[in-house]
Amino acid sequence: MTTSPASGHHRFQTLVPLALAAILLLGASRLKIESSCSKTSCKHVLQRVFSFTAMHKTKIRNDDGGDDEHIYHDALRNGSCNVFEGAWVLDESNPRPLYTEESCPYLTTQVTCLSNGRPDSLYQKWRWKPHACQLPRFDALKLLESLRNKRLMFIGDSLQRTQWESMVCLVESAIPDSKKSMTKIPPRRIFMAEEYNASIEFYWAPFLVESNADHATKHHVQKRQVKLDSISKHSKNWEGVDVLVFESYVWWMNKPLINATIGSLEMKEYNVTTAYRLALQTLGKWLDSTMNPLTQKAFFMSLSPTHIWSWEWNSGSNGNCFNEATPIQAPYWGIGSSHQIMDAVRDTLQDLKVNVTLLNITQLSEYRKDGHTSVYTERQGKLLTFEQRSQPEIYADCVHWCLPGVPDTWNEILYMYLLYGPSRH
Ligand SMILES: *[C@@H]1O[C@H](CO)[C@@H](O)[C@H](O)[C@H]1NC(C)=O
Ligand SMILES: *[C@@H]1O[C@H](CO)[C@@H](O)[C@H](O)[C@H]1NC(C)=O
Numbered sequence: 001m002t003t004s005p006a007s008g009h010h011r012f013q014t015l016v017p018l019a020l021a022a023i024l025l026l027g028a029s030r031l032k033i034e035s036s037c038s039k040t041s042c043k044h045v046l047q048r049v050f051s052f053t054a055m056h057k058t059k060i061r062n063d064d065g066g067d068d069e070h071i072y073h074d075a076l077r078n079g080s081c082n083v084f085e086g087a088w089v090l091d092e093s094n095p096r097p098l099y100t101e102e103s104c105p106y107l108t109t110q111v112t113c114l115s116n117g118r119p120d121s122l123y124q125k126w127r128w129k130p131h132a133c134q135l136p137r138f139d140a141l142k143l144l145e146s147l148r149n150k151r152l153m154f155i156g157d158s159l160q161r162t163q164w165e166s167m168v169c170l171v172e173s174a175i176p177d178s179k180k181s182m183t184k185i186p187p188r189r190i191f192m193a194e195e196y197n198a199s200i201e202f203y204w205a206p207f208l209v210e211s212n213a214d215h216a217t218k219h220h221v222q223k224r225q226v227k228l229d230s231i232s233k234h235s236k237n238w239e240g241v242d243v244l245v246f247e248s249y250v251w252w253m254n255k256p257l258i259n260a261t262i263g264s265l266e267m268k269e270y271n272v273t274t275a276y277r278l279a280l281q282t283l284g285k286w287l288d289s290t291m292n293p294l295t296q297k298a299f300f301m302s303l304s305p306t307h308i309w310s311w312e313w314n315s316g317s318n319g320n321c322f323n324e325a326t327p328i329q330a331p332y333w334g335i336g337s338s339h340q341i342m343d344a345v346r347d348t349l350q351d352l353k354v355n356v357t358l359l360n361i362t363q364l365s366e367y368r369k370d371g372h373t374s375v376y377t378e379r380q381g382k383l384l385t386f387e388q389r390s391q392p393e394i395y396a397d398c399v400h401w402c403l404p405g406v407p408d409t410w411n412e413i414l415y416m417y418l419l420y421g422p423s424r425h
């Protein structure tokens with residue numbers, strides 16, 4: 001990779017070495033690729049839909065914490081449980097995953113690592129156990145009931161899209177085939193639970209504010225430009241949405257500087273941290289001026305960590321997340337996870353009039369060097385070839401996550417806050 005261990009700690013960590021740029025680009029272009037898939041990958045999807053019909057009746061076991069609701073309310077209100085501090089455990093009495101690659105017909109090929117040839121599956125079996133409490137049992141019907149006549153929308157980049165896919169898979173098995181639907185209206189994807197008149201949506205806006213990466217296909221990773229004070233093109237599509245979940249990180253982290261504009265002023269190179277702050281302030285202004293805190297909720301997902309340099313957790317090694325089959329045990333924070341960006345998020349959210357809940361999933365995800373799609377994924381709409389797979393130093397994707405996997409935990413936490421969080425209405 002481009003960063004050497006010696007200089008790493010003091011340098012800006014580019015998260016998008018050239019090899020990965022194509023993967024991020026794919027994030028946007030998939031909108032098109034999926035509807036025009038090749039013969040082989042379409043066949044693949046059809047097979048999964050078919051086997052799903054048989055799987056549907058099998059109820060997936062799940063015996064978490066029980067349904068003692070006041071415990072979860074209290075835990076979030078009185079601060080007795082920080083759900084972001086804990087450990088990954090293997091627990092056969094409370095097994096993961098909560099769905100499988102075969103059971104969920106909506107998973108995209110990008111994330112189905114086992115079908116794509118990953119030989120180990122332990123990465124699916126870890127459950128996040130906060131030190132001071134349990135996460136509540138994920139009850140899809142309870143979530144759907146709370147979303148009755150409502151819209152839940154995930155807004156951000158391809159990592160956010162994975163979280164959305166995960167949420168769809170977590171709820172879809174509770175809904176009969178004829179009562180659910182999936183629609184793509186770029187830049188949106190909409191899963192509908194018809195009997196509930198509830199939608200779970202994804203909205204592509206990798207910088208949240210407007211940028212030349214907003215178009216599904218027509219943009220270039222190396223030529224990105226961001227309009228730090230413009231958001232209305234996107235935000236007009238978010239108005240009145242009952243639950244908004246935002247995320248944006250990795251697209252900013254290409255170079256230490258980013259080309260951006262404010263107002264009609266000319267394009268200028270901004271320090272990424274400065275630019276990120278300005279963009280979040282633009283989002284904040286929109287939230288403060290349009291959000292009704294009595295009827296709407298907003299969340300912000302903290303940055304999703306990457307595992308691009310194995311010397312960080314295994315000194316002397318020279319690889320990446322490829323072949324990593326177990327989580328990191330010791331306390332760990334990767335240098336790719338910018339504290340300056342974390343601070344920018346915290347400061348901006350604190351200054352808002354409306355409550356936006358930060359779900360600080362960075363640390364718990366930092367442990368999961370084993371959870372990435374690695375070489376068991378696709379690039380530009382095609383599964384990696386055998387030859388590409390044998391070159392993990394070039395082709396492993398250590399940014400995105402397999403599903404089932406780590407993003408399911410992000411959603412278990414979101415579930416807890418949605419149902420039992422302080423600003424419940
Ligand atoms: C917070 O609520 C939990 C669950 O009801 C309870 O066990 C705990 O004692 C409470 N802690 C404080 C500090 O009130
Ligand atoms: C269905 O949900 C939409 C979006 O939340 C809402 O605007 C509409 O009023 C709902 N329809 C009914 C019949 O409640």
Ligand SMILES: *[C@@H]1O[C@H](CO)[C@@H](O)[C@H](O)[C@H]1NC(C)=O
Nearest residue numbers: 012256257271272273274340
């Ligand atoms: C960006 O600005 C921050 C302070 O706001 C500074 O700490 C950081 O080093 C700057 N980054 C670059 C790449 O100049």
Ligand SMILES: *[C@@H]1O[C@H](CO)[C@@H](O)[C@H](O)[C@H]1NC(C)=O
Nearest residue numbers: 222223224255257258259269
């Ligand atoms: C900003 O744009 C100019 C002109 O296209 C280009 O030369 C420069 O490399 C860009 N800067 C960054 C940080 O991408």
Ligand SMILES: *[C@@H]1O[C@H](CO)[C@@H](O)[C@H](O)[C@H]1NC(C)=O
Nearest residue numbers: 342343345346358360362363
């Ligand atoms: C998120 O948690 C990590 C440690 O788990 C902490 O270092 C960081 O400051 C927190 N971020 C925010 C914005 O609170």
Ligand SMILES: *[C@@H]1O[C@H](CO)[C@@H](O)[C@H](O)[C@H]1NC(C)=O
Nearest residue numbers: 293294353354355356422423
């Ligand atoms: C925001 O959350 C705090 C703490 O949970 C609560 O006291 C306050 O009333 C909330 N404010 C709004 C505008 O909902």
